[in-house]
Every structure is written in structure tokens, then in C-alpha cells.
Amino acid sequence: MARVAVRLVQVTIPAGKREAVLSTLDEEGIDYVVTDEVSGREYTAVVTFPLPTGAVEPVLEHLREAGVERDAYTVVVAAETVASRKFEELVEEYTEDIDEDRIARQELLANARELAPSRRSYLLLTVISVVIATAGVLLDSAATVVGSMVIAPLIGPAMATSVGTVVGDRELFRKGFRLQALGFGAALVAATGFAFLVKTVGLIPPGIDVLAIGEVEERTAPGVLTLAIALGAGVAGARSLRAGVSASLVGVMIAVALVPPVAVVGIGIAWGLPAVAVGAAVLVLVNALSINLAALVTLYYAGYAPERLFAVERARSTTLRQATVLAVAILVLSAFLGGVTLNSYREATTERQVRAEVQEVLSAPAYADLEVIRIEVTFTPLDERLTDSPLRPRVERLVITVGRPNGETYPGLAAELSESVDAVETVEVRFVTVKRPGDEPSSRLRPATVGDPGQVPGRHHTPVTAGSA
Secondary structure, eight states, X not given: OOOOOEEEEEEEEETTOHHHHHHHHHHTTOOOEEEEOXXXXXXXXXXXXXXXXXXXXXXXXXXXXXXXXXXXXXXXXXXXXXXXXXHHHXXXXXXXXXXXXXXOHHHHHHXXXXXXXXXXXXXXXXXXXXXXXXXHHHTTOHHHHHHHHHTOOOHHHHHHHHHHHHTTOHHHHHHHHHHHHHHHHHHHHHHHHHHHHHHHHTOSOTTOOGGGOHHHHHHHSOOTTHHHHHHHHHXXXXXXXXTTOOOHHHHHHHHHHHXXXXXXXXXXXXXXXXXXXXXXXXXXXXXXXXXHHHHHHHHHHTTOOOSSHHHHXXXXXXXXXXXXXXXXXXXXXXXXXXXXXXXXXXXXXXXXXXXXXXXXXXXXXXXXXXXXXXXXXXXXXXXXXXTSOTTSOOEEEEEXXXXXXXXXXXXXXXXXXXXXXXXXXXEEEEEEEOOOTTOOOOSSOOOBOOOOOOOOTTOEXXXXXXXXX
């Protein structure tokens, strides 16, 4: 028999219900041990029995029907293994019809409450995590950013909110929701304050272009694919919770979707860059909503519901309503992600077209001796063209570096490129003198100048001096 998760269950039996409870266990084929209860209260015995994890909830429901009150003490603990032929038969019976990884509702609630930390601990760890992440982003250090995610306790509140909704535990839902709201607020204040401090004190080189930092750029213009990360993290979090396994690694995945973008929002505010702050803020909102939605749907379709029958319909209605609100909000915010993705696609298409047009010009016989070294295409930032065809990429600057033989000049090349390449505001040609076989040796750099390329309306061409050994 394959190894299965085992739970040891202890239930107190109310007075007058002993026979009904034991008959129920006998009908289910469950081995049990009964101990007399002599504390003088309304319970007469304690029954202890092992169960496969997937059988805990249905067996407890049968015991409720047999007369075990909801106020009775029920203890469920993990057990390593059970050596019993009868238990093996019980495992085979329940694993055929029941998800053996699905823990009982009571365990799910206990795990969710355990994951939701105290407010003080949660806020402290969240602030520390986002400060480390902000430093890592400014240093463009992926290792530091990843390290900050390990200590971020963000999985608990998200899972508590979803579990509280599905099983109808309003107190747990409110605790999870409050912790998420307070955590994001504290994280934003901490990231902004730390970024202001770094900028004011000068802990990074002055005049640094934060837009050129890879960790910032990655989260300033998020695409639709970021949804997959958040949805996957939400599903994984709910799955780990309902299977009763460690959620620490999943917690890191959830932090990946939330902590670095919050750090970038703070950096955008501190540096006065609205486009950076807004882009990262949209990413934070989309990820947070997606994680909650994915966890909610996963737990709902796992079959969890309130214990009391009259609360089931209310919990189902609440779950569907919240899922609808989350889905609509995600769709609205995803319009931004879709626009960014479309813009990225069009920029890539435009860049390929520009490169092809440059290569076509340089393939002419007159330029047969030139060697293309590098082509740089810089687009006008999306936020600067929102009022002027925002979805149509515009090349702000085209820089072409070419190698030429000693002494050769191509004064009309820049003008020809300017006329031939479409959708370019500024064309700049840089000549680098290259050494070819048969050239006379030179002991120093020999400057090469660009002749007057001529003036083209709306275009600017900058002569550049360069050289090579």
C-alpha cells in the first residue's frame, strides 16, 4: 500500500450517545479505542481512532448525525503511520471516492488561523521585507530581491481571507482582509520613505537613471503574462493549505508577485516618476486580486463549506459575489496590462522593420566597405505619447555604429538613412575606423569625421568623431 497521510482523531462522547457513536464507527469499519471520561461533566467517554486524511471530514459528519455535538471536543493530529490490516482496508475504501490529500474543514480552518500572524509580527516582517526589496531593486541585485521575499509573511492573510469566505467564518475573513490592507499600506509607506532617504542622503550615485535599472524596468511596464504568476501562486497557496503541507515555498512565490512591485511604487514616488509608480501599482493590484481570486475558486471547487447547513447557501452566495467582484476588477486592470503587452509587441515589430531598412540602405554598392557594428533603437516612452497615438510606437532616436576603412568618408549616409527609415525622429551615425588586412599599421587612434549629412525637416543628424587602433 502506498504511503498515505494519516490523522489520529479524538472525540468526546456526550452522555447517552455512546452506543450510537460506536455503532457509527463500527459501520464505517474503523478501529477505535474508548476511554471512560470521569471528569464529571456531560461527556461519558473519549473515543480515539486513526483515519486517512481524506476520511476525516465525512466521518466527523457521520458522528455529528449520531449525536456528537459541535461543542464537543474534537482533536485531529497528524500521525506517522498505522500498522493494521483493517486500516489498510479503510484506506482503500476512502481513497477510491475521496481526495486523499484533502484535509478536513476543521484542519483547514486551523491551518488558516495559524498562517495569519499577529498584527505586530506581520507588519514588522512586511516592512523589513519591502525595505530589503527596495534596496535590492536600487542595487539591481536579483539575489537581494529574492532574499527579501523569503521573510515576507504575505501568504497567511490571503489564505485566511479566502478560507473565511468559503467556510463562512466572518471573523477569519475580516482578519485576513484587514491584515492585507494594513500590510500593503505599511509596505508602500516603508518603500517610499526608504527610497526618499536613499535619494536624499545620496546612498546611490547622484544622477542615476532609475528607469535604466533592470529590476525597475521589469515592473514598470508589466504584461499580461504577469497574471499567470499571480494566479498560479494563488492556486498553489490554496492547494498547499488544503493538502496540509508546508506553505513556506508557496509563500515565497506569492511574495514574488507582491513585494518587488511595491518597492518599485515607492521608488517611483520618491523620484517623482508617475509612470513608474502607476505601472507598478497596477501590477500590485492585479497580482493581489488574482491571488485572492485563485485561492477562493480553488477552495470553493474543493468542496469546502460551512458546518451548519443553514449557513451553506449564505457562504456560497458570498463566495460567488466576491469572486465576481475580483474577476471584474482584474479584467478592468488587465486592460492596462494588455495595452502594455500590445505596445511591447508593436515596438518589437517596429524595431525589426527599422533594422531591416537600415540593412537595406547599407547593402548598396556605395557602402560595400562599411561594416555594421551596432544598431540602437530608442522609443519615445509610452507615458509621453498617451495623447498622441499611444499604441503606435515612435522611434525617438536611431543610433547606427558602422566600421569604415581608413580615410574613407560617407558624408551623405546619415541623410540617406533619414529619408529611407520611417518613423524615426533623430538619426545619428557613428563611424569607427577599422583595421583591414593590408592597411598600414597605426600606433594611435586615427579620428574619423562625418561630413555634413544635410538637413532633413524634422530630423537631426549629429556628426560624431570616433576611431580605433
